[in-house]
Amino acid sequence: MGAGRLYAAVAAGGFRRYATYRAATLAGVFTNTVFGLILVYTYLALWDVRPHLGGYDRTQAVTFVWLGQAFLSTLAIGGGGVEDELMERIRTGDIAVDLYRPADLQLWWLSADLGRAVFQLVGRGVVPFVFGALFFPAALPSDPVTWLAFAGTLPLAMLVSFGIRFLVALSAFWLLDGTGVVQMAWLAGYFCSGMLLPLNVFPGALGETVRALPWSSMLQAPADVLLGHADPLATYAFQGAWAVALLAAGRLVQSLATRRVVVQGG
Amino acid sequence: MPMDGPTEERDGGPGEDSLGARRPGGDGPGARRPGGDGAGGDGPGGEGLGGEGLGRGGPGGAPGGAFIELDRVEKVFDVRKRTGFLRSERRRVRAVDALSFTVARGEMVGYIGPNGAGKSTTIKMLTGILTPSGGRLRVAGIDPSRERTRLARRIGVVFGQRTTLWWDLPLIDSYRLMHRMYRIPDARYRENLDRCVQLLELADLLDVPVRQLSLGQRMRGDIAAALLHDPEVLYLDEPTIGLDVISKAKVRGFLRDLNAERGTTVLLTTHDLQDIEQLCSRVMVIDHGRLMYDGPLAGLHEAGESERTLVVDLERELPPIELPTARVVRVEGPRQWLAFPAGSSAAPLVALIAERYPLVDLSVREPDIEAVIARMYGRPAPNAAEGAVS
Amino acid sequence: MADLPGLTDVPGLPGPTGFTDPTGFTRTEQRGRLREGLRAYRLIAAMWIRSTMAYRVSFLMTTVGNFAASGLDFAAILLMFSRVDALGGYSLPEVAFLYGLTTVSFGLADLAIGSMDRLGRRVRDGTLDMLLVRPAPVLAQVAADRFALRRLGRVTQGLLVTGYALSRLDLHWTLPKLLLMPVMLLSGGGIFCAVFVAGAAFQFAAQDASEVQNAFTYGGTTLLQYPPTVFAKELVRGVTYVLPLAFVNWLPAAYVLGRPYPLGLPAWTAFASPLVAAACCALAGLAWRAGLRSYRSTGS
Numbered sequence: 001m002g003a004g005r006l007y008a009a010v011a012a013g014g015f016r017r018y019a020t021y022r023a024a025t026l027a028g029v030f031t032n033t034v035f036g037l038i039l040v041y042t043y044l045a046l047w048d049v050r051p052h053l054g055g056y057d058r059t060q061a062v063t064f065v066w067l068g069q070a071f072l073s074t075l076a077i078g079g080g081g082v083e084d085e086l087m088e089r090i091r092t093g094d095i096a097v098d099l100y101r102p103a104d105l106q107l108w109w110l111s112a113d114l115g116r117a118v119f120q121l122v123g124r125g126v127v128p129f130v131f132g133a134l135f136f137p138a139a140l141p142s143d144p145v146t147w148l149a150f151a152g153t154l155p156l157a158m159l160v161s162f163g164i165r166f167l168v169a170l171s172a173f174w175l176l177d178g179t180g181v182v183q184m185a186w187l188a189g190y191f192c193s194g195m196l197l198p199l200n201v202f203p204g205a206l207g208e209t210v211r212a213l214p215w216s217s218m219l220q221a222p223a224d225v226l227l228g229h230a231d232p233l234a235t236y237a238f239q240g241a242w243a244v245a246l247l248a249a250g251r252l253v254q255s256l257a258t259r260r261v262v263v264q265g266g
Numbered sequence: 267m268p269m270d271g272p273t274e275e276r277d278g279g280p281g282e283d284s285l286g287a288r289r290p291g292g293d294g295p296g297a298r299r300p301g302g303d304g305a306g307g308d309g310p311g312g313e314g315l316g317g318e319g320l321g322r323g324g325p326g327g328a329p330g331g332a333f334i335e336l337d338r339v340e341k342v343f344d345v346r347k348r349t350g351f352l353r354s355e356r357r358r359v360r361a362v363d364a365l366s367f368t369v370a371r372g373e374m375v376g377y378i379g380p381n382g383a384g385k386s387t388t389i390k391m392l393t394g395i396l397t398p399s400g401g402r403l404r405v406a407g408i409d410p411s412r413e414r415t416r417l418a419r420r421i422g423v424v425f426g427q428r429t430t431l432w433w434d435l436p437l438i439d440s441y442r443l444m445h446r447m448y449r450i451p452d453a454r455y456r457e458n459l460d461r462c463v464q465l466l467e468l469a470d471l472l473d474v475p476v477r478q479l480s481l482g483q484r485m486r487g488d489i490a491a492a493l494l495h496d497p498e499v500l501y502l503d504e505p506t507i508g509l510d511v512i513s514k515a516k517v518r519g520f521l522r523d524l525n526a527e528r529g530t531t532v533l534l535t536t537h538d539l540q541d542i543e544q545l546c547s548r549v550m551v552i553d554h555g556r557l558m559y560d561g562p563l564a565g566l567h568e569a570g571e572s573e574r575t576l577v578v579d580l581e582r583e584l585p586p587i588e589l590p591t592a593r594v595v596r597v598e599g600p601r602q603w604l605a606f607p608a609g610s611s612a613a614p615l616v617a618l619i620a621e622r623y624p625l626v627d628l629s630v631r632e633p634d635i636e637a638v639i640a641r642m643y644g645r646p647a648p649n650a651a652e653g654a655v656s
Numbered sequence: 657m658a659d660l661p662g663l664t665d666v667p668g669l670p671g672p673t674g675f676t677d678p679t680g681f682t683r684t685e686q687r688g689r690l691r692e693g694l695r696a697y698r699l700i701a702a703m704w705i706r707s708t709m710a711y712r713v714s715f716l717m718t719t720v721g722n723f724a725a726s727g728l729d730f731a732a733i734l735l736m737f738s739r740v741d742a743l744g745g746y747s748l749p750e751v752a753f754l755y756g757l758t759t760v761s762f763g764l765a766d767l768a769i770g771s772m773d774r775l776g777r778r779v780r781d782g783t784l785d786m787l788l789v790r791p792a793p794v795l796a797q798v799a800a801d802r803f804a805l806r807r808l809g810r811v812t813q814g815l816l817v818t819g820y821a822l823s824r825l826d827l828h829w830t831l832p833k834l835l836l837m838p839v840m841l842l843s844g845g846g847i848f849c850a851v852f853v854a855g856a857a858f859q860f861a862a863q864d865a866s867e868v869q870n871a872f873t874y875g876g877t878t879l880l881q882y883p884p885t886v887f888a889k890e891l892v893r894g895v896t897y898v899l900p901l902a903f904v905n906w907l908p909a910a911y912v913l914g915r916p917y918p919l920g921l922p923a924w925t926a927f928a929s930p931l932v933a934a935a936c937c938a939l940a941g942l943a944w945r946a947g948l949r950s951y952r953s954t955g956s
Contacts, residue, residue, distance in 0.1 A: 035878070037891070038875060045886040196728060343954060395789065415791045432707060434710045
């Protein structure tokens with residue numbers, strides 16, 4: 001019980017930390033809205049030529065764009081979550097302090113990141129999405145069950161997102177300079193999540209491959225549930241499997257890394 | 267009279283001398299000169315002190331006269347305070363209020379005050395970073411806010427907690443940049459660099475990337491960087507903050523030499539009373555944007571009735587020591603704390619105690635500036651003024 | 657390493673020439689300041705290059721990364737064209753032409769002054785003050801901050817796509833069209849530089865809002881990668897008359913491609929880019945001055 005309260009406090013701290021930057025949040029909302037605006041027109045041009053591309057109609061494509069803008073910072077699809085700080089702590093050696101804390105490293109950072117994600121969703125994600133729904137023909141379900149099913153995909157998407165970024169951050173234990181890994185993660189995040197273009201538009205084998213990768217749990221899978229394009233339970237299973245695999249991998253790498261720290265004496 | 271330090275010190279090595287004679291907490295109080303030489307004898311308003319025979323009298327500044335001149339200088343900020351989610355309240359804050367003083371060429375002045383008193387605002391106006399809201403301000407005859415870049419060539423600035431050195435590059439590279447950015451003539455650059463390298467003991471550090479330097483080494487590196495273009499005035503913001511005892515001594519020794527030999531005017535802000543004691547013949551205290559005191563350090567001690575503390579370790583627990591010239595402020599087992607006036611010497615006191623009590627060890631603690639100032643103005647606590655400004 | 661040939665004539669560094677100066681400097685003084693600024697820029701940029709060369713592997717990786725990140729947008733376009741033959745009535749080589757031009761223009765501006773969005777951070781942590789006590793124009797010092805050759809990755813990627821477009825397009829080349837190509841790239845760079853400077857000036861007022869300028873820099877270049885026919889009239893009007901990004905590539909490219917001009921603008925507008933760039937830079941310079949002046953009077 002006590003442990004649960006600890007991690008809840010860490011999550012609340014993560015939420016508050018991001019909430020203090022009001023101007024930055026407003027700036028982010030503005031920028032996400034502008035990008036959404038630009039992307040919507042390019043998607044509409046595409047769907048004008050192929051009205052049922054990837055099984056979406058125009059309104060569904062529009063909805064996909066605004067969902068992407070809402071999720072971009074929430075799920076830190078291009079990076080920019082707590083992993084930056086974690087990497088910095090590994091680089092400077094401050095991580096040794098964290099390891100002596102009577103708390104689990106992975107759970108600690110996961111809690112902090114969940115707090116951040118919830119703030120980013122409320123502070124940065126909702127406004128562009130509502131803007132898009134108001135000013136463009138969006139395909140929003142009228143059925144509350146679909147909304148609920150969609151809501152269920154969110155925590156799982158957050159777990160997958162953290163799972164990937166935790167692994168990225170831990171690479172700093174072995175690599176002197178993590179810039180390259182961060183960049184790769186950014187590229188993969190954009191390309192494979194659907195942020196660049198819905199994954200059902202990708203041609204042939206490429207499309208099948210990216211849809212099977214963990215990144216698709218972050219944007220494509222929740223979007224398909226919201227747009228009534230996928231079975232929620234199958235989606236949960238897919239997301240959950242990746243979340244478990246990634247978090248387990250993170251735990252394994254973490255134990256290797258901490259052993260390394262202990263051997264080196266911090 | 268005030269400049270007995272430099273020549274002696276260069277012979278013995280600056281570190282050793284400063285250390286042996288003046289370290290407060292360690293070697294015993296015997297060698298300490300009461301009040302410090304520079305501050306001891308002069309009356310208030312020690313202007314013109316350093317000007318004697320030292321000023322280079324370059325063009326622009328009035329030779330012998332005021333080099334830095336402030337006449338009723340003001341700086342008013344509009345501070346916005348958030349009162350609600352989107353609501354905010356505007357408040358006018360007078361960070362510097364009708365501040366007037368002059369500093370002669372070649373003077374070395376300590377500029378002190380509590381946090382937020384207006385110290386750094388003053389320095390920022392003197393360097394041309396900030397534009398005063400009112401009054402007249404001249405440095406070497408130049409209005410800093412109007413001719414910032416022209417003034418920049420004639421001043422040196424060291425920010426204690428921020429380095430101007432290039433983190434990933436060898437120290438020498440930062441100096442080469444200064445050479446070119448300030449268009450320092452080659453011969454002059456080499457001469458100044460050699461001098462700084464020698465006196466600040468930088469020879470072994472020149473090829474070391476700055477990120478690998480210790481805090482003290484970096485501070486010395488920063489001071490050298492600020493001096494390569496022969497500035498007529500050097501502003502130092504907390505030059506010894508965070509440094510170890512040896513580094514502090516080196517920095518102080520160097521500044522003393524610089525002032526004595528080159529006649530560089532030095533204005534330094536600090537929280538360390540030792541900096542002032544060992545370097546400055548004159549102290550200015552600012553609080554709430556106003557000049558509260560301007561004169562020698564001894565006068566400040568008198569005004570603030572400040573006290574030093576003698577910590578004595580006795581062989582065993584004893585009742586509080588009773589002496590006419592000191593009072594016990596704290597007792598903890600065999601250790602006792604005695605307060606005595608900062609202006610008087612500790613030597614007779616120590617002799618007296620050693621004579622009457624079984625003395626094992628002792629050390630002297632300096633009063634800190636905040637405490638002195640707090641006493642001076644009858645404040646309850648040193649940090650009470652915090653948050654007034656900035 | 658200290659001297660970088662070609663960097664002196666970085667396009668569109670908003671020099672103070674060409675507009676009346678409110679502070680009353682004469683033109684010769686201004687020219688002197690411009691020269692001083694470029695000199696300081698070169699010196700500081702060279703220091704940053706030396707700094708990055710301390711980590712060669714990292715430099716190579718980030719250059720490749722910059723190239724790849726820039727290419728991501730083109731990957732999206734290729735993916736789209738794997739499903740369709742035309743977008744907004746433009747073929748793939750035509751879209752690639754637009755893409756290449758704006759990417760090179762933006763890449764040049766990003767290379768030259770791309771770190772100006774760090775100004776807010778400098779204001780917050782007080783390091784801007786250290787630039788203000790140096791004998792060089794602050795704008796030049798801020799512009800050269802974190803100068804990074806890895807940003808050549810984007811320029812290279814843009815040039816490659818432009819090359820691909822030119823090889824596929826069956827253009828009837830004339831002398832004006834040939835001349836317009838470099839003019840377009842440099843003017844475009846100038847317009848984006850103006851956006852960077854104006855964005856930095858805005859950060860004097862809102863230090864945490866550095867992301868706002870991403871909407872106009874990265875967002876702007878994303879917009880220009882697609883044909884104007886794709887976007888709503890109001891949006892096209894906005895980026896023509898309000899924030900004249902259309903002059904980066906849409907208008908001059910319409911002339912080169914022989915396409916109708918957006919908003920039915922007359923043909924001469926295809927050649928107006930240098931003027932528009934100069935005007936933008938002048939306005940951005942004024943905004944910068946106002947920002948710096950307010951900083952120096954408020955200290956924050």
